[in-house]
Amino acid sequence: MEIKEIQNHSDNELVILAQRGDLDAEEVLLRKYKDTVRIKANMYYMAGADEDDVVQEGMIGLMKAIRQYSPDRDASFGTFASICITSQIISAIRSADRDKHKALNTSVSLSKPMEPENEEMTLADTLSTSYGDSPEQMLIFKDIVYYILHNGDNIFSDFEMHVLNEFIKGNDYDAIARKLGKNVKSVDNAMQRTKRKILEYLFK
Numbered sequence: 001m002e003i004k005e006i007q008n009h010s011d012n013e014l015v016i017l018a019q020r021g022d023l024d025a026e027e028v029l030l031r032k033y034k035d036t037v038r039i040k041a042n043m044y045y046m047a048g049a050d051e052d053d054v055v056q057e058g059m060i061g062l063m064k065a066i067r068q069y070s071p072d073r074d075a076s077f078g079t080f081a082s083i084c085i086t087s088q089i090i091s092a093i094r095s096a097d098r099d100k101h102k103a104l105n106t107s108v109s110l111s112k113p114m115e116p117e118n119e120e121m122t123l124a125d126t127l128s129t130s131y132g133d134s135p136e137q138m139l140i141f142k143d144i145v146y147y148i149l150h151n152g153d154n155i156f157s158d159f160e161m162h163v164l165n166e167f168i169k170g171n172d173y174d175a176i177a178r179k180l181g182k183n184v185k186s187v188d189n190a191m192q193r194t195k196r197k198i199l200e201y202l203f204k
Contacts, residue, residue: 011077015069026066033062033081040082043140044089054089061088083150086143094202142168144198155197163190 006014006028017025037058044054065084069077145164148155156164159180166176173191177184 012071015066015077016071018066026063029066030059030062033078033085034059036078036082037062037085040085040089040143043143044093054092057089057092058085061085064088083146087147087151090144090147090202138170144202148198148201153201155201156194157190160190160194160197163187164194167191 006017006022006024009017009025009028011029011032014025014029018029038055041051041054041058061084062081065077065081068084069080073080075083145168154161162180163176166179171179173184173187176182177187180187
């Protein structure tokens with residue numbers, strides 16, 4: 001089957017073909033989602049590594065998604081691939097932080113600016129502020145929460161999970177407080193606890 005013909009297939013059809021050994025179908029998927037990999041790679045930084053190293057980890061995550069995805073899943077392939085890409089990048093960062101004897105051998109850089117126009121905003125700041133000030137910060141926050149949960153871990157209390165779910169939906173603290181029947185201070189405290197837990201989880 002020619003590449004042009006394969007490109008007309010849905011993601012699910014391409015995944016099935018790729019899992020059956022069709023390299024052209026796999027190539028189409030890799031090309032289609034390479035921009036997603038690069039966008040996510042730009043959000044994270046591994047000390048001792050350059051951007052291409054992080055992109056490579058993201059591509060590994062994408063290839064894992066192609067091999068592991070089942071069309072019977074509730075999530076679309078795009079959603080599943082996004083989770084796998086993020087998971088691979090964050091796993092590599094954590095591994096680099098733990099293993100002092102490998103090439104990527106120091107710690108995650110918490111001081112790299114998240115936005116070119118705001119050199120003061122870092123990954124650590126993103127996780128410590130009360131609100132996500134930009135779509136990029138919110139995406140980073142969602143990525144890390146999804147990584148923790150889809151990695152089989154849950155470091156949050158039931159109340160923290162309720163607050164997180166509402167926050168990820170885009171609700172502000174006032175709206176969350178009203179919906180959960182709590183005061184704003186309780187919601188703020190819950191978010192600060194979750195962000196401390198996330199930092200401890202990532203960099204322990």
